Every structure is written in structure tokens, then in C-alpha cells.
Amino acid sequence: MSNPWATKMEQFTAFTAGERERLDSLLAFKQRGFEAQEDIIADGAHSDYCHILLTGLACRYKILPDGERQIMAFLVPGDLCDAEIFILKKMDHAVGTLTASTTAMIHSSVMKMLLREASPIAEALWWGTMTDLGVLRERIVDQGRRDATERLAHLLYEMLVRYRISGATKTNAIDFPITQTDLADATGMTPSHVNRLLQRFREDGLIELRNRTLTVTNPLRLRSLAQFSATYLHLDRTEARDPAVYDRAGELI
Amino acid sequence: MSNPWATKMEQFTAFTAGERERLDSLLAFKQRGFEAQEDIIADGAHSDYCHILLTGLACRYKILPDGERQIMAFLVPGDLCDAEIFILKKMDHAVGTLTASTTAMIHSSVMKMLLREASPIAEALWWGTMTDLGVLRERIVDQGRRDATERLAHLLYEMLVRYRISGATKTNAIDFPITQTDLADATGMTPSHVNRLLQRFREDGLIELRNRTLTVTNPLRLRSLAQFSATYLHLDRTEARDPAVYDRAGELI
DNA sequence: CGTAACTTTGAGACGTATCAATTCTTGTGG
DNA sequence: CCACAAGAATTGATACGTCTCAAAGTTACG
Numbered sequence: 168m169s170n171p172w173a174t175k176m177e178q179f180t181a182f183t184a185g186e187r188e189r190l191d192s193l194l195a196f197k198q199r200g201f202e203a204q205e206d207i208i209a210d211g212a213h214s215d216y217c218h219i220l221l222t223g224l225a226c227r228y229k230i231l232p233d234g235e236r237q238i239m240a241f242l243v244p245g246d247l248c249d250a251e252i253f254i255l256k257k258m259d260h261a262v263g264t265l266t267a268s269t270t271a272m273i274h275s276s277v278m279k280m281l282l283r284e285a286s287p288i289a290e291a292l293w294w295g296t297m298t299d300l301g302v303l304r305e306r307i308v309d310q311g312r313r314d315a316t317e318r319l320a321h322l323l324y325e326m327l328v329r330y331r332i333s334g335a336t337k338t339n340a341i342d343f344p345i346t347q348t349d350l351a352d353a354t355g356m357t358p359s360h361v362n363r364l365l366q367r368f369r370e371d372g373l374i375e376l377r378n379r380t381l382t383v384t385n386p387l388r389l390r391s392l393a394q395f396s397a398t399y400l401h402l403d404r405t406e407a408r409d410p411a412v413y414d415r416a417g418e419l420i
Numbered sequence: 421m422s423n424p425w426a427t428k429m430e431q432f433t434a435f436t437a438g439e440r441e442r443l444d445s446l447l448a449f450k451q452r453g454f455e456a457q458e459d460i461i462a463d464g465a466h467s468d469y470c471h472i473l474l475t476g477l478a479c480r481y482k483i484l485p486d487g488e489r490q491i492m493a494f495l496v497p498g499d500l501c502d503a504e505i506f507i508l509k510k511m512d513h514a515v516g517t518l519t520a521s522t523t524a525m526i527h528s529s530v531m532k533m534l535l536r537e538a539s540p541i542a543e544a545l546w547w548g549t550m551t552d553l554g555v556l557r558e559r560i561v562d563q564g565r566r567d568a569t570e571r572l573a574h575l576l577y578e579m580l581v582r583y584r585i586s587g588a589t590k591t592n593a594i595d596f597p598i599t600q601t602d603l604a605d606a607t608g609m610t611p612s613h614v615n616r617l618l619q620r621f622r623e624d625g626l627i628e629l630r631n632r633t634l635t636v637t638n639p640l641r642l643r644s645l646a647q648f649s650a651t652y653l654h655l656d657r658t659e660a661r662d663p664a665v666y667d668r669a670g671e672l673i
Numbered sequence: 674c675g676t677a678a679c680t681t682t683g684a685g686a687c688g689t690a691t692c693a694a695t696t697c698t699t700g701t702g703g
Numbered sequence: 704c705c706a707c708a709a710g711a712a713t714t715g716a717t718a719c720g721t722c723t724c725a726a727a728g729t730t731a732c733g
């Protein structure tokens with residue numbers, strides 16, 4: 168059984184065969200399918216289960232009083248949707264799917280137990296949380312001090328890197344079901360402006376984007392345009408596992 | 421001994437006398453003073469100690485390649501500066517003081533031990549981390565979908581609330597050593613624009629700001645201008661502890 | 674094969690940045 | 704206690720990035 172959760176955490180630490188088996192059985196215990204545009208967990212809701220995205224694509228978002236949507240993060244397979252639910256009374260945002268997806272459900276009591284162990288699994292869970300914090304901080308830098316072009320380039324490049332480390336692709340092409348409206352809600356622009364920027368990226372030979380597939384034709388230039396540095400992802404073991412992801416300077420792709 | 425760390429965590433959970441004593445002794449073990457504008461922990465650095473801010477004011481920030489600074493969060497007494505350091509190899513951002521400050525230092529091995537317990541202290545530490553995530557997400561909403569006026573109002577109002585729950589004030593006036601340049605670096609504006617907005621807030625009778633003191637003269641209007649809702653702070657026990665912080669509708673002043 | 678969702682295009686308005694100059698504060702040493 | 708320096712706040716005029724709103728294409732899908 169493929170286990171994107173374990174694959175993701177192995178960017179940080181090494182698991183024994185026994186630990187891998189345990190992670191597999193945790194995921195197998197209880198699963199659920201979702202359609203596109205469905206909430207995995209609603210804003211203000213509580214649940215006794217944490218959800219781990221297994222397949223599909225989801226996002227964290229909030230709906231503002233005036234009806235506008237802000238996407239705060241995209242979730243790819245292996246990501247934990249609602250780590251907070253085992254400790255907080257209710258969600259302060261929603262997690263919803265963008266495409267049809269499946270999740271594994273882990274009971275909060277099991278999650279609590281896992282976190283209390285002196286094991287690589289517990290450490291990896293902490294690492295995941297700390298990395299989430301890093302990703303959010305990077306997004307704040309994006310929106311505070313980078314212009315629309317850099318912001319969009321950064322988002323596209325980050326998605327490429329995250330798909331590569333999750334093992335979903337080995338090339339520079341990724342499945343990309345995110346609409347321009349979604350991109351606009353994530354970067355704080357209007358869809359029109361996203362559209363015009365994407366056209367420029369295409370004209371400049373940086374990307375191709377059609378048929379729900381994004382191909383980064385010039386990754387080095389896209390990375391430098393985005394001022395991307397992978398430090399905030401804390402991929403301590405990626406180099407050892409997959410040297411191909413790195414270029415000669417030791418930088419990701 | 422005053423213990424802002426314990427006070428903050430008591431917004432979430434109740435401690436026994438023994439737990440309070442333990443928290444006191446953890447803070448007393450090793451402390452350090454910092455001058456204004458000094459790094460508590462530098463970008464890329466590693467340390468064997470976590471720092472908890474005891475007095476003063478600090479911020480998380482990053483310096484971009486072009487020299488610009490983005491402030492990602494302000495830290496008030498009781499806040500944990502670098503929770504990630506016990507699990508990650510190095511910081512992906514810096515934490516620096518804005519005013520002269522003191523911190524308590526807790527060895528990472530002690531921190532790890534605390535987190536593994538089945539105790540209210542461990543739960544409160546998790547709560548703090550989850551709340552930090554919430555604050556960052558709220559800042560992303562701010563910068564993505566609110567205009568400069570709302571953004572600045574939101575920041576000012578959040579600082580008032582955080583000072584009130586930390587016990588630093590019982591009125592609507594707080595010590596405010598944050599310069600307009602700092603505010604600009606936190607909200608992603610220019611100092612000039614911050615200045616013009618603050619003038620408007622003053623003209624509109626929302627705030628007074630002079631002599632490093634911020635007085636919110638019309639908290640209700642400032643809150644509604646900011647579209648502020650305290651949900652993301654997860655102050656589960658605040659109402660029980662300090663009903664005065666709430667207005668009649670049950671919303672945080 | 675029709676319809677809804679998504680993408681593309683255009684022209685004008687507006688919010689915020691820029692950059693430079695001035696005034697006000699604050700802290701410091703004579 | 705005053706004078707000065709350095710930092711912080713304020714002001715102004717202009718430029719530009721991005722939004723707005725509306726309409727026309729295009730694509731995906733039941």
C-alpha cells in the first residue's frame with residue numbers, strides 16, 4: 168500500500184520496517200472519500216478524528232463576512248488536515264477539497280498517544296507541524312513584501328517542489344487542477360490579474376499550463392524570479408534520499 | 421514571581437499549585453537580558469535552548485535579499501520564541517527584540533520531556549503552537565483580502581487583546597513602543613502610508629497614540645473596522661477568568 | 674450538444690508606493 | 704541643563720500596480 172504520509176515524514180527521519188507497518192495500519196483503519204468542492208472539516212466544526220489526505224488536492228480557507236474567500240494553504244497527499252482538532256474545541260478555518268479526494272481518519276486519542284511517545288513517529292509529527300508554521304510564515308513574506316509576479320511564481324514553484332518530494336512526479340510536470348480563481352484566492356489577487364501573469368510566464372518560456380497539467384519549462388528562472396529558497400520546508404533528508412531533486416549548487420531543483 | 425508564560429497558558433487550561441511551581445522553577449533556571457534591536461536567535465542559527473519572552477517586546481522577522489524586512493509576528497511576554505529549535509536543525513527566520521527584554525531559557529531536552537507528558541502543561545504547549553498557527557493564518561487573511569486600513573486596524577486591535585489577556589493592562593491603553601516603520605514592515609506597507617492611516621484613525625476618534633502609549637478610545641468601532649473576531653486565538657478559558665474582557669455580546673472587547 | 678464553469682480581453686479608476694524634504698522627539702555628552 | 708545628533712513622524716507631488724466591471728471566448732461535462 169502506498170503511504171504518502173510516511174513518504175512525507177521520511178523527508179525528515181528514517182523509519183524502521185516496524186514503524187512503517189504501524190503507519191500503514193494507522194491509515195488503513197478508517198478511510199473516507201470526498202467529492203470535489205466538499206468540506207473535509209467545516210469552519211467552527213469539531214471532530215473526534217484527524218484527517219490525513221491520501222489522494223486528491225485540498226486547501227485551508229476562510230470565508231470573510233463579505234463572501235470573499237482566502238485560501239491559506241494547499242494540501243497535497245500526505246498532509247495532515249486538522250492537527251489542531253485533538254486539542255482545540257473547534258476549527259478556526261475550513262479544509263475543503265478542490266478535486267475528488269480520500270482521507271484516512273485517525274482518532275484523536277490515538278493521535279495524542281502518538282505524540283507522547285519517544286519515537287521517530289512523534290518527532291516526525293512535530294516536524295510536520297513546525298514545517299506548516301514555516302510555510303505560513305513564508306506566505307506572509309510573500310504577501311507582504313513581494314509583488315504579484317513574484318508571489319504567483321513562488322506559489323507555482325512551491326507546488327512543484329512539494330509534488331516532487333511527495334513522489335507524485337519525477338519530472339517538471341505536475342497535475343494541476345487548481346483554477347485561476349483558486350490561485351487568485353490564495354495569492355490575494357483578482358482572477359484577471361492571475362490570468363495576465365500566467366500569460367506572461369508562458370510568453371517568457373517559464374511554464375506551460377493546459378489540460379490541468381503544469382509543466383515548468385525553465386525551473387531555474389522560475390525559482391530565481393520567485394526568490395525561492397527551500398530552507399523553510401526543512402527537508403533534512405531529501406538530499407540523501409533523492410539527489411536528483413537538487414541542482415549542482417545544492418539548491419532544490 | 422510573575423510568570424507571564426503560565427498566565428498565557430492559563431487562558432487554555434487550569435494548573436494546580438504544583439504545576440505552577442514547576443513552571444516557575446523552569447523559568448527561573450536560566451535567564452538572559454537583551455538590549456533593544458538585538459537578536460534573541462538569528463536566522464539560520466541553532467541553539468540548545470528555547471527562549472520564552474518574560475519582559476519587553478520582540479518580533480519574528482526575515483530579511484529579504486533586497487534588504488527589506490518582513491515582520492511575521494510580534495511577541496509579547498509569555499510567548500515562546502523558538503519552539504522549533506528542539507526539533508529542527510536551524511531557524512528559518514530570526515527573532516529580535518524591539519525594546520530591552522529578558523528571556524527564560526529552557527534546554528531542548530527539558531522541552532522534549534515536557535511535551536511527552538500526559539499533563540496539562542504538555543497540552544498547553546500544544547495549544548500555544550496551534551494558536552500560533554491560527555495567528556499566522558489570520559495574518560494571511562489580513563494581507564490577502566483586507567485593505568491597508570483594515571489591516572492596520574486589525575493589528576492594533578489584536579495587540580490590545582493580547583496585552584489584555586497577558587494581564588499587562590486592564591484598560592484600553594497599552595505601552596506601544598512599536599514604531600511606524602515596524603508597523604509598515606509587519607503590514608506590508610510603507611511607513612508614509614502607515615502614518616497617514618494612523619492620522620485618520622486619530623481624526624476619527626478611534627485611537628490616541630503618543631509617548632509610546634496607544635489608547636484605543638473607541639474599541640467597538642476599531643474592532644468592527646478591523647473585522648476582528650477572536651476565534652483564532654482560542655481563548656477557551658478567558659471568559660471564566662476575566663469576564664471584563666468581554667462585552668455584552670460575548671465578544672472580546 | 675447544451676450549459677455551467679473557467680479563461681481571456683479591455684478601458685478606466687483607485688489605492689498605495691516612491692522619493693525627497695521637513696518637522697518633531699528622544700537620548701546623550703558637554 | 705542645554706545643544707546637538709539620530710531617529711522617528713509628517714507632508715507633498717507624482718507614478719504605477721492592481722482592481723473593477725463587463726463582456727466575449729473557450730473548455731469540460733452530464
